[in-house]
Amino acid sequence: MGSQVHGAQHFDKEKRKALHFGENAMIAAQEIVARYPADKKKSAVIPVLHIAQAEFGGWLSPEAMDYVAEFLKIKPVEVFEVASFYSMFNLKPVGKCTLEVCRTSSCWLCGAEDIVKYIEKKLNIKDGETTKDGMFTLKTVECLGSCGTAPMLQCGASFHENLTFEKVDSLIEKYKSEGRQRSYTDLDYQNTL
Numbered sequence: 001m002g003s004q005v006h007g008a009q010h011f012d013k014e015k016r017k018a019l020h021f022g023e024n025a026m027i028a029a030q031e032i033v034a035r036y037p038a039d040k041k042k043s044a045v046i047p048v049l050h051i052a053q054a055e056f057g058g059w060l061s062p063e064a065m066d067y068v069a070e071f072l073k074i075k076p077v078e079v080f081e082v083a084s085f086y087s088m089f090n091l092k093p094v095g096k097c098t099l100e101v102c103r104t105s106s107c108w109l110c111g112a113e114d115i116v117k118y119i120e121k122k123l124n125i126k127d128g129e130t131t132k133d134g135m136f137t138l139k140t141v142e143c144l145g146s147c148g149t150a151p152m153l154q155c156g157a158s159f160h161e162n163l164t165f166e167k168v169d170s171l172i173e174k175y176k177s178e179g180r181q182r183s184y185t186d187l188d189y190q191n192t193l
């Protein structure tokens with residue numbers, strides 16, 4: 001399916017064969033699928049993609065999307081359509097922490113552009129790029145529903161609001177010292193899956 005669905009992206013059959021959810025991810029994905037009628041498994045595609053993204057290194061390769069399609073018994077193109085629509089899914093490798101800065105009206109009016117420029121300079125990357133050490137990716141996104149506390153950014157399951165340059169400094173230091181991958185399936189996000 002790879003060449004058809006993912007255009008230029010190479011589909012590696014060997015990588016695909018080796019791809020499996022670990023025990024915890026499998027349990028979580030099965031629990032989600034069980035909430036829907038047997039013939040409506042497609043409804044679980046977004047939460048299962050979140051699990052796949054967290055499980056397979058923070059992004060959805062063609063092989064990972066194919067795995068999700070097989071898991072849900074739907075067509076790979078149906079998975080791709082969803083994964084390519086939402087900015088929360090990454091279709092190329094990203095750093096352990098993706099800093100998603102809201103650039104929509106409230107945040108823009110309250111200085112989001114300056115925040116983006118500050119992060120770009122601090123991390124020596126541009127919007128959409130990843131630091132050389134693989135720690136951070138910077139992404140600008142549309143409204144994240146936290147307009148009253150603009151400007152804000154999201155990293156994994158966490159919102160960082162009323163941003164200042166000092167706040168940006170301390171959250172980057174914190175994430176760097178923890179050094180782990182952040183995802184939407186972090187514990188505090190589980191209930192909303």
Ligand code: FES
Pocket residue numbers: 102103104105106107108142143144145146147148150152
């Ligand atoms: S405009 Fe930034 S969260 Fe809504």
